[in-house]
Amino acid sequence: MNPNAAKDLIVRNAFLCAAAVVITSCGTATFSKTGSDAQIESLRNFELAFIDEFAVPGKRFNAAAFDTKLNQGNAKFQQAISDEKFTARRPVLVDLKGQFDADAAHLRSKASRGKVTPALASEMKKDVNKIYDHALGR
Amino acid sequence: MPSAGKTKRKKSSRKRSELDSALDQVTDESVAASMKEFQDLLAQAKGDTSELIRQNAQELEERLVLLKQKKIDKEDFNFFVENQKRDLRVFVDSQPAQSQERAEKLTLHILEIAATKIVPVLIMMI
Secondary structure (H helix, E strand, O other): OOHHHHHHHHHHHHHHHHHHHHHHHHHHHHHHHHHHHHHHHHHHHHHHHHHHHHOOOOOOOOHHHHHHHHHHHHHHHHHHHHHOOOHHHHHHHHHHHHHHHHHHHHHHHHHOOOOOOHHHHHHHHHHHHHHHHHHOOO | OOOOOOOOOOOOOOOOOHHHHHHOOOOOHHHHHHHHHHHHHHHHHHOOOOHHHHHHHHHHHHHHHHHHOOOOOHHHHHHHHHHHHHHHHHHHHOOOHHHHHHHHHHHHHHHHHHHHHHHHHHHHHO
């Protein structure tokens, strides 16, 4: 093999390797992003269900059930934050946790005094959906 | 003090919302300037090119109406304002330097006026 042909072969192989690395990393990133989005959707569903369960006008406040659900939520958010592969997404998850904390505190305050209204529940869910949509870049 | 008397302010050509109608009942000169500033900013925000600014203005107006109708109380309103502020700070900070002042005026500033000047008046009208 002449030296030029050998050089071309090396350059071509190096290019193919670089392309393969780029394509593979893009595929992994897309796959991880999909997983990260699914995690955020799961947190959204949990929070909406939490509001549905406790923001019910006229329902007697069950502090033990509320605390159990709140602890489940806290654990779910902490797990999501520590499992997040995209470091840039972690602050977003921390913000979502902040929203969950604020929702839980307001809900406890209102539900324990029997001051939940249908409008409060629907507006809370509206805010949750909005903040999660923004977190997902929608 | 606000009263539910006859409207003194000049009517603009834009369509009157339920909130406008309520605020137009305020005849007290000491709060009229704040009402006027709020209504002007809200109208600007509702017609802005940014969807987020329009959405924020729409939500704010709806929640003021809910408060007026006693479907939510002041605690709920303040809670929603804090939610909106949290969501909007990122948006304002991400705007180009020359647009930040306007974005802040049409989002965070409106929320502040609503919470500190408009809500007390609406509550007195209930």
